[in-house]
Amino acid sequence: MAKPSASALVDDTAAEIRARIMSGEIPIGAQLRQDDLAKSLGISRTPVREALRQLQAGGLIEVMPRRGAVVRVPAPWDVRETYEVRAELEGMACERAVSRITGDGLRELRRANDAVRPGAILSAGSSTAANDEFHTLIHGVAGNERLAKVIREINEAFPRNVSALVLQDNPRHREDNFHEHERIIAALEAEDAETARREMRAHVLSAGEQLARWYERRSATVFKG
Template sequence: MSRTQDVLAATSEGALSEYLAEEIHRRILTGDIRVGSWLRQDTLAAEFNVSRTPVREAVRALGGRGVLEIIPRRGALVIGSTPRDIRENYEVRAELEGFAAELAAERIQTAQLTALRAAVDDFDGIVAAAAAPDAADRDGELESRWTDANERFHATLLEAADNAHLAASVRESRRRLPHNTTFAALSGSQRQLTINAADHRAILEAIEASDGEKARRLARQHLLRAADLVTRRFERELEVQRRAR
């Protein structure tokens, strides 16, 4: 059984369409599903061995992200995201999450600070595990651990900022890209994983020191660094796709 099949087998009904949306979006970004092509829901349902209902919900979600254009009586046309779209998304998020870090430095509660520290410690553990001889065999596990720690860190940061409108803006920006794009760009480099973990710890330390200006600057730099990594990765993959055609 493939890793995708393993994930699908373990996925609850409620989360299945979300998983499918993330996977389809990832394939569009990497060029495996080409911009300008039509998505066939019955073909996707057969490939993932699921009913058409979660596929239909996934397609609807991607239409909401602007990745697909839903055309009545014709289907779903792949519009996709360009490297420029990805970079611009991250640039907006860098400003928003930088502001969130600044607010968090002023407003964070003890329980939230504890949660940030736990996430940062988990990042350090992932960096150590990625350096182990069997790291390649555990790539899926490391991705899952990193994704969990990253989600907890950034969600706690937004919670600590205590600004509902800011949180809504960040969520809207984040949903326009699959959640696993950053780890995919990081996973091939122990150096970049180490830098990423150090970024999170530095942001935490600025928040612990109640230094809002520094927390904002570090969070912004962190997101812009991710923008560079992710856009370069997709530019390379698009070039590979072009050469294969």
């Protein structure tokens, strides 16, 4: 799928702003003033505006007419709904991967997952990186570009650093994560499509539930002050 890439500058700008939000450098709920971003990137407001519109289409930010843009604060129910959809799609990808994956593919999955085995020393963010890699590998094997694209777009709806926090703060979740991945690999190896789909689905739903709980706790804290 050849990316037409309308304009290098606008796309780069969008990518840069997205990265800053994903990394938490621009926090959830923060105001995004076009002039600030433009000066911070050394360009004029025009490409910034278009980039913001692109991010809005992805759902990462909200733009109120004449009132500016803010990084969207996901509601817990929205996180749950989104992860239900993602779970379905990742399950589909995993099922499709069963008949397509090779021995090399399985080895790669194991390697990606071993990086986060219980007891491993992890730098900040590396556990989400490994997690992302695991899923991306499966999307690649699934052999459906559109499917991969839709999942990617869904994942861009929420800041990535939050998922990192969820994993970092809870060794228990990290361990669960690891074992869920192991079960998925086992199902792929056994060529059990039904189980592969079910395990992946459960895995994503569980991750979504953790994320939704994190946002619930966050909003409770914010409301109290």
